[in-house]
Amino acid sequence: MLGRLATWLRLLGFDVLYPKYAKDTELVFISLTQERILLTRDTGIIKRRILKDYLFIHSDKWQEQLKEVIEYSNLEDRLDPEKFFTICPICNTPLIEIKKEEVLGLVPHYIFCENNKFSMCPSCKKVYWKGTHINKIKGIISYLSSKTSIPGNVPFSKNSSDAPPPVEM
Numbered sequence: 132m133l134g135r136l137a138t139w140l141r142l143l144g145f146d147v148l149y150p151k152y153a154k155d156t157e158l159v160f161i162s163l164t165q166e167r168i169l170l171t172r173d174t175g176i177i178k179r180r181i182l183k184d185y186l187f188i189h190s191d192k193w194q195e196q197l198k199e200v201i202e203y204s205n206l207e208d209r210l211d212p213e214k215f216f217t218i219c220p221i222c223n224t225p226l227i228e229i230k231k232e233e234v235l236g237l238v239p240h241y242i243f244c245e246n247n248k249f250s251m252c253p254s255c256k257k258v259y260w261k262g263t264h265i266n267k268i269k270g271i272i273s274y275l276s277s278k279t280s281i282p283g284n285v286p287f288s289k290n291s292s293d294a295p296p297p298v299e300m
């Protein structure tokens with residue numbers, strides 16, 4: 132499952148759909164019609180000839196998965212601190228900034244006191260503040276920019292003639 136990967140990509144400001152219960156045909160359809168790169172750990176779906184852009188995710192650890200995506204989709208240059216916390220990590224909706232007084236009673240008192248900037252998801256109504264998350268993001272950014280590459284990882288796209296890599300279960 133790539134749920135945590137999706138959450139983290141959204142926290143970093145990337146538009147990521149994560150249709151949990153979609154069938155393979157739906158995923159391929161979404162990828163084609165919305166020109167999205169399909170991220171998958173499923174070797175079955177990448178054999179579908181119609182699929183154009185995908186990245187096969189090797190690792191089962193979300194930190195390494197994130198590194199795979201950032202490295203092999205060339206997203207390093209698009210890691211922009213201005214974009215962090217601009218998309219709801221739960222539902223992928225762009226967040227809107229709200230005034231501090233509007234979150235009174237919606238967040239724990241100490242959170243209200245310690246923070247001045249808040250945003251809200253207009254879709255799922257969840258309230259966000261940078262708080263301690265920003266340190267987690269800084270940590271993951273330094274991990275992503277470290278030179279340790281994931282061994283044996285090669286990106287594949289239908290644009291190349293390479294066969295998908297085998298998977299060890």
Ligand SMILES: [Zn+2]
Binds near residue numbers: 223
């Ligand atoms: Zn939301």
